[in-house]
Amino acid sequence: xxxxxVEGLKKNYGELQAVDGISFSVxxxxxxxxxxxxxxxxxxxxxxxxxxxxxxxxxxxxxxxDPWSKGYDLHKRIGVIPQGFxxxxxxxxxxxxxxxxxxxxxxVDPDELLRRVILEDAANIWFQHLSGGQKQKLGMALSLVNxxxxxxxxxxxxxxxxxxxxxxxxxxxxxxxxxxxxxxxxHYLEEAEELADRVAIMDHGKIVxxxxxxxIESKYGSGQRMIVKSKGDLLKYLKENTKLEVEGExxxxxxxxxxxxxxxxxxxxxxxxxxxxxxxxxRRDSLEDVFLKLVGEEGRSEKEGA
Amino acid sequence: xxxxxxxxLAELGVYARGNLRSKEGFFFTLVFxxxxxxxxxxxxxxxxxxxxxxxxxNLDNGPISSAxxxxxxxxxxxxxVPVPTxxxxxxxxxxxSSTDGIVIPQGFxxxxxxxxxxxxxxxGNPTSTxxxxxxxxxxxxxNAFNLRGASGAHSVGVSMHTAVSSNYKYIDFLVPGLxxxxxxxxxxxxxxNISSTYRRDKVFKLLSLTPLTKxxxxxxxxxxxxxxxxISFILMSIVGIYAFGAHITFNLGIAMFLIVGPFxxxxxxxxxxxxxxxxxxxxxxxxxxxxxxxFLSGTFFPVAAMPMYLQGIAHVLPLFYMIDGLTNxxxxxxxxxxxxxxxxxxxxxxxxxxxxxxxFRWRED
Numbered sequence: 001x002x003x004x005x006v007e008g009l010k011k012n013y014g015e016l017q018a019v020d021g022i023s024f025s026v027x028x029x030x031x032x033x034x035x036x037x038x039x040x041x042x043x044x045x046x047x048x049x050x051x052x053x054x055x056x057x058x059x060x061x062x063x064x065x066d067p068w069s070k071g072y073d074l075h076k077r078i079g080v081i082p083q084g085f086x087x088x089x090x091x092x093x094x095x096x097x098x099x100x101x102x103x104x105x106x107x108v109d110p111d112e113l114l115r116r117v118i119l120e121d122a123a124n125i126w127f128q129h130l131s132g133g134q135k136q137k138l139g140m141a142l143s144l145v146n147x148x149x150x151x152x153x154x155x156x157x158x159x160x161x162x163x164x165x166x167x168x169x170x171x172x173x174x175x176x177x178x179x180x181x182x183x184x185x186x187h188y189l190e191e192a193e194e195l196a197d198r199v200a201i202m203d204h205g206k207i208v209x210x211x212x213x214x215x216i217e218s219k220y221g222s223g224q225r226m227i228v229k230s231k232g233d234l235l236k237y238l239k240e241n242t243k244l245e246v247e248g249e250x251x252x253x254x255x256x257x258x259x260x261x262x263x264x265x266x267x268x269x270x271x272x273x274x275x276x277x278x279x280x281x282x283r284r285d286s287l288e289d290v291f292l293k294l295v296g297e298e299g300r301s302e303k304e305g306a
Numbered sequence: 307x308x309x310x311x312x313x314x315l316a317e318l319g320v321y322a323r324g325n326l327r328s329k330e331g332f333f334f335t336l337v338f339x340x341x342x343x344x345x346x347x348x349x350x351x352x353x354x355x356x357x358x359x360x361x362x363x364n365l366d367n368g369p370i371s372s373a374x375x376x377x378x379x380x381x382x383x384x385x386x387v388p389v390p391t392x393x394x395x396x397x398x399x400x401x402x403s404s405t406d407g408i409v410i411p412q413g414f415x416x417x418x419x420x421x422x423x424x425x426x427x428x429x430g431n432p433t434s435t436x437x438x439x440x441x442x443x444x445x446x447x448x449n450a451f452n453l454r455g456a457s458g459a460h461s462v463g464v465s466m467h468t469a470v471s472s473n474y475k476y477i478d479f480l481v482p483g484l485x486x487x488x489x490x491x492x493x494x495x496x497x498x499n500i501s502s503t504y505r506r507d508k509v510f511k512l513l514s515l516t517p518l519t520k521x522x523x524x525x526x527x528x529x530x531x532x533x534x535x536x537i538s539f540i541l542m543s544i545v546g547i548y549a550f551g552a553h554i555t556f557n558l559g560i561a562m563f564l565i566v567g568p569f570x571x572x573x574x575x576x577x578x579x580x581x582x583x584x585x586x587x588x589x590x591x592x593x594x595x596x597x598x599x600x601f602l603s604g605t606f607f608p609v610a611a612m613p614m615y616l617q618g619i620a621h622v623l624p625l626f627y628m629i630d631g632l633t634n635x636x637x638x639x640x641x642x643x644x645x646x647x648x649x650x651x652x653x654x655x656x657x658x659x660x661x662x663x664x665x666f667r668w669r670e671d
Contacts, residue, residue: 047670050515051669052511052515052669052670053669071669072517075514075515075516076517078515080512080515082508082511082512083508085512086507086508086509087512088320088324088509089328090323090324090327090328091323091324095320099316099317099320100516102312102313102316103313103316103317103516103517104517105312
């Protein structure tokens, strides 16, 4: 039985179709990431699954419960950090954890929990004086007070500096090693690549791609490419003298490598051209390339259809 | 989803700590009530202008009336100015722009010695605070004279020429008014503000993800404001008594209002904040509800002194019943009408509380 199941989920705000019939499931112990630009429908989706919003259509179950109608029971078994986590100004992290412990009726060791989220140093600082990263870590700590089976993290590192972001990632990795199911929304591709077992790319309320990052890259990516920086007209030489598929812009030439032989042909031709060339790299479409391609295509198709 | 005292107390603890740690919370809980009573007490008592001038006409000139005047003179609160016996007393007062005076009747001494009843006449304006001082002091001296009388009989009386009988000073009415003011403003402004900022910062969403219920949350706020209103009451009473000589009867009846007042205004604040769409409109609606109550419910002066049409409005304002009830129990010890006031407040508080819990949403949609 998956931890989260979503089938044909819809939600609209007046004319705006925020979520448009999406389906996916998340297995227990899996880290699943909803990736998409701002306004793609990620937060609406995750808030419906957390029981904070009512769905417009479709079915959703989290731990075999309907999140809206069984919210009170569900909330005892899930942990949530809403987007842009904010708390009351005056409790310290230690006090906040003790308070949550009483609310959930759980005996918690605040120091242990603070250690887990790497926040021991700020245990006695009022919330309003914590840095952005420390606030986010407190949000993580509070979401763990009830020892949740599923943890929902809505853009947990937005606005954080790289160091704080890495620290939050470390905590998320620990959640996975503890066997918890994690659902993460983000618009940082690197974050999804680093943390998620599977990714769903959302745009305009729809899922446009889903799978592991490798699956998405190989399915939607354009294979390997050789990129060469040159000072002369290398693009023209390659087009006129080889059958390679080339494209270029400014001093950068991109050669599509349809097979391994293309790489040798390309290198030979570059050498023969006599053109002065510099950096040479071989790379394949990253998740970012695929993301931009998919989100762009989706945007275009919508405009065409309109 | 039952009510949990532990959860409610945990929420109360967090809220209380927050209030005591914030400068604003500390100010409004402990400092503001003192400022309020000092300010309004000073304005309305006129205590700083030195002794009140009181005109006195002694038509008796016997030994007892001389002793009576001596006793009046011994108080530092009034300064006696004798009026010749051949003058019309009220005309004399009027020509000296005064309303405060005492007339000792002819035969005062002989009647007193004969143990027969005799009245001194005190003149005053019921809306003037200085008159309250004149009446108060005259009554005190008369009482002292009665106790010293040969037989202990109450032979000296005071005939007061006003519509309102009173040894009460203006400050006596001001203390219950300002306690009511405190019970209204602190919870109303706080809850209207909380309802909009918690929504903006998604704190309500966060709380909805815990087992804390809306009833527990709102109850904790009521308890906190019962506490702050009680502190306001104690501070205002202390300052009222020691700085302005207020007469306050302490009794359990007061506690009823210190409980039911915050119960109502916390619920009302939450309801107002909840039905408003934005923080801006919540503040506007909050002020629209709060300000008329603040000024028309007998906070700074008795409702009876207002024009009839305003008295009509006052009678539909819940704060009126709180101040009326507090005045009844604190000043008059008059419990019958106070029970009506507290009963009425309880009913509308329960309804408002139920509506607030029903309409205020943790989650959205």
